[in-house]
Amino acid sequence: MLLLAPAPLPERRQYYVPPPAGGGLWTPVMLVAPVVVCFAEWPWIRSGGR
Numbered sequence: 001m002l003l004l005a006p007a008p009l010p011e012r013r014q015y016y017v018p019p020p021a022g023g024g025l026w027t028p029v030m031l032v033a034p035v036v037v038c039f040a041e042w043p044w045i046r047s048g049g050r
Contacts, residue, residue: 038045
């Protein structure tokens with residue numbers, strides 16, 4: 001509940017609580033981005049970086 005409403009926390013702690021949307025966007029990006037990059041750069045990876 002504190003993650004959804006950080007206002008009850010002391011003022012200096014409010015900045016350390018990530019917003020739920022930020023965590024919700026970060027998780028799928030961290031799971032999907034490496035796969036997309038590998039597919040996009042497959043010819044370069046297969047050539048050994050030449």
